[in-house]
Amino acid sequence: MDLILVNLIDGLVTGLLLFMLSAGLTLIFSMMGVLNFAHASFYMLGAYFAYQISLAMGFWMGLLLAPIIVGIMGAGVERYGLRRVHQYGHVPELIFTFGLALLIEELVQFIWGKNQMPYAIPEVLQFTAFSIAGNSIPAYKIFMIFISIAIFIALLYILTRTRVGMIIQAALSYPKTVEALGHNVPLIFMGVFGVGTALAGVAGVIAGPVLGTFPGMAFVLGSIVFVTIVIGGLGSLWGALVASLLIGWITTFAASYNIRFEDILTGIGFIRPENLDEALLRDLWTLTMPQIGPILPYILMVLILVFRPYGLFGKRDA
Amino acid sequence: MTDQTQSPATRIRAGSMTLSATPWIVAFVLLMLLPYVFTTNSAITIMNQMSITIIFALAYNMLLGQGGMLSFGHAVYMGVGGFACVHIMNMEGLFSSIPLIILPIFGGLFGLGLATIVGAFSTRKAGTVFAMISLGVGELIAACSVIIVAFFGGEEGISGDRTYALPTFGVEFLQQIEVYYLIVFWLMISSILMYLYSRTPLGRMANAVRDNPERAEFLGYSARWVRFYSFIASGFFAGIAGGLFAINYEILTEENLNTASSGIILLVTFLGGVGFFFGPIIGAIVFTLVQTVLSLETDLWAFYAGVLFVATVMYFPGGLAGLIMMHVPAFKFGKARVLVMPYIKTLIPGALAIIGIASLVEMTFHYRHATAGDEEMTLFWTTFNSHDILPWIVAAALALGGFWLARKTAPDLAEAWGQANTPDGGRL
Numbered sequence: 001m002d003l004i005l006v007n008l009i010d011g012l013v014t015g016l017l018l019f020m021l022s023a024g025l026t027l028i029f030s031m032m033g034v035l036n037f038a039h040a041s042f043y044m045l046g047a048y049f050a051y052q053i054s055l056a057m058g059f060w061m062g063l064l065l066a067p068i069i070v071g072i073m074g075a076g077v078e079r080y081g082l083r084r085v086h087q088y089g090h091v092p093e094l095i096f097t098f099g100l101a102l103l104i105e106e107l108v109q110f111i112w113g114k115n116q117m118p119y120a121i122p123e124v125l126q127f128t129a130f131s132i133a134g135n136s137i138p139a140y141k142i143f144m145i146f147i148s149i150a151i152f153i154a155l156l157y158i159l160t161r162t163r164v165g166m167i168i169q170a171a172l173s174y175p176k177t178v179e180a181l182g183h184n185v186p187l188i189f190m191g192v193f194g195v196g197t198a199l200a201g202v203a204g205v206i207a208g209p210v211l212g213t214f215p216g217m218a219f220v221l222g223s224i225v226f227v228t229i230v231i232g233g234l235g236s237l238w239g240a241l242v243a244s245l246l247i248g249w250i251t252t253f254a255a256s257y258n259i260r261f262e263d264i265l266t267g268i269g270f271i272r273p274e275n276l277d278e279a280l281l282r283d284l285w286t287l288t289m290p291q292i293g294p295i296l297p298y299i300l301m302v303l304i305l306v307f308r309p310y311g312l313f314g315k316r317d318a
Numbered sequence: 319m320t321d322q323t324q325s326p327a328t329r330i331r332a333g334s335m336t337l338s339a340t341p342w343i344v345a346f347v348l349l350m351l352l353p354y355v356f357t358t359n360s361a362i363t364i365m366n367q368m369s370i371t372i373i374f375a376l377a378y379n380m381l382l383g384q385g386g387m388l389s390f391g392h393a394v395y396m397g398v399g400g401f402a403c404v405h406i407m408n409m410e411g412l413f414s415s416i417p418l419i420i421l422p423i424f425g426g427l428f429g430l431g432l433a434t435i436v437g438a439f440s441t442r443k444a445g446t447v448f449a450m451i452s453l454g455v456g457e458l459i460a461a462c463s464v465i466i467v468a469f470f471g472g473e474e475g476i477s478g479d480r481t482y483a484l485p486t487f488g489v490e491f492l493q494q495i496e497v498y499y500l501i502v503f504w505l506m507i508s509s510i511l512m513y514l515y516s517r518t519p520l521g522r523m524a525n526a527v528r529d530n531p532e533r534a535e536f537l538g539y540s541a542r543w544v545r546f547y548s549f550i551a552s553g554f555f556a557g558i559a560g561g562l563f564a565i566n567y568e569i570l571t572e573e574n575l576n577t578a579s580s581g582i583i584l585l586v587t588f589l590g591g592v593g594f595f596f597g598p599i600i601g602a603i604v605f606t607l608v609q610t611v612l613s614l615e616t617d618l619w620a621f622y623a624g625v626l627f628v629a630t631v632m633y634f635p636g637g638l639a640g641l642i643m644m645h646v647p648a649f650k651f652g653k654a655r656v657l658v659m660p661y662i663k664t665l666i667p668g669a670l671a672i673i674g675i676a677s678l679v680e681m682t683f684h685y686r687h688a689t690a691g692d693e694e695m696t697l698f699w700t701t702f703n704s705h706d707i708l709p710w711i712v713a714a715a716l717a718l719g720g721f722w723l724a725r726k727t728a729p730d731l732a733e734a735w736g737q738a739n740t741p742d743g744g745r746l
Contacts (some may be wrong), residue, residue, distance in 0.1 A: 113686075
């Protein structure tokens, strides 16, 4: 029971982090109809910038400044890159962001090298918030949860309750009409792209110290973010939230329960072969739950796409 | 001839309409003669690698260029074909009864089988959904490589020995050069087949479905089935490339399946140009050279490849092939020589600027990442101290001066370009 609680909290942290990435990605997708493959790269840039700033000005300035820098870079990419490629169609746009992801990874290696950066959590948060049956929950995890929830509420508030949000929502569906009403739609697009990448930057800033700040960090999260928004339904903010939490919990629980497939197979009446090396399905017998944990989201995604191509909350076939 | 003046680079099409045998014969003779020009073992290794990449890139272009389907997990079909071939190599009884030369067919069949399964649900839609499924399936199978050890061999992969096969006409494929001719044989066969495929009604329909699925459906063709057939055909040829990879390297690992490999083939194909049949061939040749030759010279080769790729997407969506085909009208009007001088005047300073910028990049990299005390660096056959001010001035002057000159002469080039593409006495 205690372990379940600890896993619930760990899964919540992972899920909310994933949500911060997928919220920006799904906003950008519903705006431009293009999946930004470089989204996780902006997350990585967030972590690296925050690390560099924290060396000079401390963690909190990093938390404040790094997302802003990342957001400005994102807006620049939209203005000078994507907008240019847009005229060639959607596939070149996707390919462009894909190339950008490669380029950012190389750039990070060029500037900071291939090693992991010693980006640490701030000292004020280096204590145990509380313990559950001997499992200590660090304060930083609680901090991460609160930051993520605050951002989600703020985003939801801006999008659904304010005038700016209204214009953005309208521009997503009817850009021509909104333009005719006198709003600068390309500027709105640029702004949303900037905010989306800045969100990814925030995720990077707060995840960098716990998940590690290294050139492969974008790659590690890159495809899982896509899986998240596909499961949730492309363009749906609520879907992104549900899918992020789902994936967070699935992977955490799979990693912490050492269920062996051997037990399941013998449980349902199969007999373990005498000589495993000869058996064709020998891998089935040695599998454990933590081993297949990382691929569960992909299996979920393929199943979702086969049976419900528009995702859990998606309204339309993308 | 006036309708020829439409800029060909902006139009994406599948290649020239002729079914002429000349280019194939020229290519064949060239491939036969190449080992006599580049005789070293390393050159032959590079050429083997190149030919395998060409087949894979052509197979990939069947999806991307012809069918408009962007796949982010295509390395899987090549990889599975390769893994299957290594497993056949390890089945002693079976392997010693088949000639090595037909082994890639098995790779192709396995690629085809996997593509049939995946294509059954992934080809319903093109565009983003297809791209996402391909990514998901690719990641899934790549992740399985560490779990399903029996087939993928886990971390260290699986290896085999090609020489146990039944000798083909007495050849046992002990030497690289013998493997080279085997690969060339398959390169010719598969590229001719893929070319012919693109001429069939099915290949033509793939273009129609790419450009306008609704209209294709209206004509009575099922967009989904057309995509499905393109997909499995592409899987088949990718599998053949995998089989050749298995023969050439005798080992397959997780690296052959992962997202990075899938990304590279996208890069290769797009760099060469997806709009033309020969585009991926150029892409594969250029990329393999960049990868093998440039990576010997600098640690930053992947960075340059990335810049080249992003620049191509932004400025030359037709790729290198598109760039070449842009010059066809000028030649048709017999005015290509108008372009020679402006090209020299603009491109030489441009190249100098690029060399200057690359030098600055290299020097910065050396300055930041070289071990302490190591201040010597060699660039373009000159050795100097990267902590001195002089090399920085030279490189910066080269970059700025070249850029300035290129900018200054660019309007002349644009004018010459316009002139070369206008027929005499006619309007554009």
